[in-house]
Amino acid sequence: MSLKTTTSEVPSTDFYGESTLWPVTDLVYSEQLSLRSALYDWQIKPHKHQDLMQIFYVESGSGSAQVDDRSLQIASGDLLVVPDQCVHTFRWAENSSGYVLFIARPLITKLDSVIGPLPWCHGNANCFPLGDDQSFIITLLTALHRECEGNQPDREISLENQALSLFIWLKRQHCQSTSENQRHKHKSQHKLDKFIHLLEEHHCQQHSVNWYAKSIGVSAPHLNSLCKHYRQQTALGLIHQRLLSEAQRQLIYTNKTAAEIADMLGFADAAYFSRFFKRLSGVAPKTFRHQDTRSP
Structure with missing residues (x-):
């Protein structure tokens, strides 16, 4: 099945195939x-x-x-x-x-x-x-x-x-x-979950490791230790990986330019975004888009 779209944006809808909006009285x-x-x-x-x-x-x-x-x-x-x-x-x-x-x-x-x-x-x-x-x-x-x-x-x-x-x-x-069989997670796992949750919500703002650490009540070195122990990456590595994932999603499923994606993800300019993308993925954004058959 082809995953290509013909619009500049992947359709965002409440109910697939309908223009009906979510009934606000129901959750x-x-x-x-x-x-x-x-x-x-x-x-x-x-x-x-x-x-x-x-x-x-x-x-x-x-x-x-x-x-x-x-x-x-x-x-x-x-x-x-x-x-x-x-x-x-x-x-x-x-x-x-x-x-x-x-x-x-x-x-x-x-x-x-x-x-x-x-x-x-x-x-x-x-x-x-x-x-x-x-x-x-x-x-x-x-x-x-x-x-x-x-x-x-x-x-x-x-x-x-x-x-x-x-x-x-x-x-x-x-x-x-995740081998967490107890009802209440270990404190360190709980802290990491909070970090991942915040990262999902704020990745486009490109906050620093210190900002995330302060937000969950630990030091930056402690957050790095948690990330290395549970995810085998540094906190900065996870932040960069989340940005890369979002960039790849936009390149695959939308017609946004590199400059538009760079702006959406908080990069100073398209050139900086392209260098970041190539450093993490091995290819330039344009090359990645052309190589992926799902791109619109």
Whole structure:
């Protein structure tokens, strides 16, 4: 499936294929996976969501996804989390079924304050096999979907509580996948999660390592130690890698010039941006764009 777009920007939408705006009174929305996919012959073209995270549950069937620069295979019984701003496209097997949840940013922020940092809500997509919890998740998602479609008293409270249950499950899976099996993460891991969260929000401002360290309450050398221990990179290296990732995303999925991307990412000029990009990727921005078949 071609991922090329014909516009200067990857479409940013609330609901794929529609101009309908997100209903501001709801922070959670659920629909059947087949509802939208079947309308488009089970192929969803590249797009992104501004302030909406999506969670895909595949009850039957399968699919393949391209999320930014990652290719993912989604099997029956998988739960795929796609954070906002990720450019994504899908090819679903015909007659696949399941649910698609839309979670608005204000609710993510609220849940983040309740159960702690949620790194899987930011940055890269994550796929979680349900395993022995499949029955529990199906019951939860079915109840959430029914609540979304209904108009029962205390509907908003019910939706938020069901979303909270789902997020707690996801957090536990994330902890297990990173060998953090305790309910409360180690203090140093918690600090690193806060740094990654801030980096995701502020990478375009090109803040210094000292700024990030002060924001999470540690010294710059301590932050560097955390990054080296858990990510095998320095803090500055992670900052630069996030900038490079965003630059590559813009080069692949938009028609923005190098100068426009440089300005968006906080570089003084296009020449400085080009040198930065080539130093980290090995090729100039123009060459990278021409080499990638997904570029518009």
